[in-house]
Amino acid sequence: MPSSKPVYLIPEPVRAEFPGGTVGLREGWSLVCETQAAASLNEAYATTLGISLGASGKRLRLVEADLGPEAYRIELTAEGGAVAAGSEQGFRLALQSLRQMLRAGDLPVCVVEDHPRLGIRGFHTNFQQQTDFASVQRLIESAGRLKLNALLLEYEARFPYRKHQQVRAPNAFSEEEVRDLVACARSNGLETIPLQQSLGHLDYVLRHDEYAGVREEDQVRDQMCPLNPRSFELFTALAEEVLSLHPDARFLHVGGDETRQLGVCPRCRERAREGGLGSLYGTHMERVLGWVLDRGLRPILWDDMLCAHPEALAYIPRETVIMYWEYWTVDEPSPYFVARFNRKGKPVIVHDARWGKEWPLETLPDVQRGVLNTFSTGVDLETDLGEEFLGRYGKYLGPDFPRFIRPFPYLEYYQDQGFEVLAGPSALGNHEFLFGLPNVERFFRNIHAYAGRCRQNGRTLGLVTTSWYNFPPELLYHGLVATSQFAWADR
Numbered sequence: 354m355p356s357s358k359p360v361y362l363i364p365e366p367v368r369a370e371f372p373g374g375t376v377g378l379r380e381g382w383s384l385v386c387e388t389q390a391a392a393s394l395n396e397a398y399a400t401t402l403g404i405s406l407g408a409s410g411k412r413l414r415l416v417e418a419d420l421g422p423e424a425y426r427i428e429l430t431a432e433g434g435a436v437a438a439g440s441e442q443g444f445r446l447a448l449q450s451l452r453q454m455l456r457a458g459d460l461p462v463c464v465v466e467d468h469p470r471l472g473i474r475g476f477h478t479n480f481q482q483q484t485d486f487a488s489v490q491r492l493i494e495s496a497g498r499l500k501l502n503a504l505l506l507e508y509e510a511r512f513p514y515r516k517h518q519q520v521r522a523p524n525a526f527s528e529e530e531v532r533d534l535v536a537c538a539r540s541n542g543l544e545t546i547p548l549q550q551s552l553g554h555l556d557y558v559l560r561h562d563e564y565a566g567v568r569e570e571d572q573v574r575d576q577m578c579p580l581n582p583r584s585f586e587l588f589t590a591l592a593e594e595v596l597s598l599h600p601d602a603r604f605l606h607v608g609g610d611e612t613r614q615l616g617v618c619p620r621c622r623e624r625a626r627e628g629g630l631g632s633l634y635g636t637h638m639e640r641v642l643g644w645v646l647d648r649g650l651r652p653i654l655w656d657d658m659l660c661a662h663p664e665a666l667a668y669i670p671r672e673t674v675i676m677y678w679e680y681w682t683v684d685e686p687s688p689y690f691v692a693r694f695n696r697k698g699k700p701v702i703v704h705d706a707r708w709g710k711e712w713p714l715e716t717l718p719d720v721q722r723g724v725l726n727t728f729s730t731g732v733d734l735e736t737d738l739g740e741e742f743l744g745r746y747g748k749y750l751g752p753d754f755p756r757f758i759r760p761f762p763y764l765e766y767y768q769d770q771g772f773e774v775l776a777g778p779s780a781l782g783n784h785e786f787l788f789g790l791p792n793v794e795r796f797f798r799n800i801h802a803y804a805g806r807c808r809q810n811g812r813t814l815g816l817v818t819t820s821w822y823n824f825p826p827e828l829l830y831h832g833l834v835a836t837s838q839f840a841w842a843d844r
Contacts, residue, residue, distance in 0.1 A: 368464070390443075391417075477505035486530050553576040553614070629662070669772075684798065773813075777817055779820065782796075782819065800832065
């Protein structure tokens with residue numbers, strides 16, 4: 354029977370041909386598994402498609418093929434069909450495509466060949482108050498159906514700490530709930546990457562007077578003193594508990610971002626005066642990262658402090674993955690960029706002041722122009738950045754500098770320093786709103802631009818989209834879908 358209804362697959366596959374016609378699965382079809390790689394998914398295939406296990410009638414065969422670890426091929430005709438993959442994950446991803454194509458017991462006659470463009474395709478959540486167990490479980494299941502393969506989980510006070518129970522929020526998850534979330538992720542083809550901050554963003558701990566002795570200062574109360582031995586002990590105690598509920602983790606993200614109180618306490622001020630803030634930061638992180646490596650895990654570290662204080666890179670083990678976060682670039686080329694190094698009170702997001710004078714702003718796409726007007730400051734770029742900045746980073750800014758800057762210019766810088774890099778765009782952040790809601794188009798374009806840059810670079814580990822602030826969890830889904838499409842497809 355011919356079918357005129359369109360078929361939509363998200364993410365968009367490499368090749369999808371629908372010559373017309375349908376496959377009526379209720380017409381005596383059965384499932385035949387011919388490879389051990391698909392054995393664990395037999396029941397899922399049969400239940401999803403509504404067909405029996407066995408070799409009677411028309412057959413849908415699950416067959417092994419020499420394909421990439423997440424690649425698959427689906428070929429369906431009215432008389433029979435086959436799903437081919439080289440791994441369990443490949444068969445799982447093929448099932449997600451079949452689920453999307455299924456309509457009232459029918460599938461379209463088709464050939465679908467597919468594989469992802471980026472290796473790690475992930476999503477981050479930091480479990481704000483409005484996120485409960487059920488909403489996280491739904492998010493995980495949706496991420497699996499959209500062919501993501503990683504979740505970065507930042508629990509903060511929602512983790513069920515035992516040794517430090519006083520830092521737990523009243524609505525902290527139970528240990529059983531954390532185990533269930535990790536198991537749910539695993540069954541949906543997602544690896545979990547726990548995040549435990551190791552220096553800053555610890556206000557949920559340091560607000561308690563029991564931890565006053567490790568505070569860097571007593572006003573903001575969100576950062577530990579890197580020279581206090583108890584700071585390292587506190588991090589390892591918290592991290593041990595988090596890792597105990599993630600026994601299969603390959604990575605531990607140690608945070609390390611936005612440690613803006615570095616060098617405030619008297620001891621740290623003196624050490625920074627002698628060796629610089631980079632040395633102060635790097636010495637602490639060297640110990641933290643070494644502890645993670647000694648446990649057989651790869652550490653992940655936010656990049657911003659390394660970009661601002663590149664002398665710290667000398668202390669960072671090269672097995673560390675640098676997660677380069679950047680939430681403002683939305684198109685290529687970009688008239689502005691994030692200049693973190695040696696700013697000393699000067700604006701960080703900058704563009705050349707000739708924009709709006711010699712160079713018409715009207716030539717920029719609407720969303721890009723909006724970001725420039727909202728977040729960026731016009732300066733004489735070459736003079737404002739200075740010789741030291743340009744000597745270190747200038748060659749990464751692209752051939753059209755200063756009018757345009759190569760998007761996400763530090764990708765190659767970190768790689769040239771010997772690190773593997775994970776890209777970090779954002780689905781929610783920076784308090785930019787449109788009609789009272791987060792400016793979804795800007796975040797779509799940030800994810801899209803960063804994914805494209807990763808494909809262009811060809812050497813990144815992948816991309817994990819971040820999400821921030823205490824929004825209803827339903828607002829995470831636009832970023833989840835965008836990450837699915839842009840990290841997988843060549844768009």
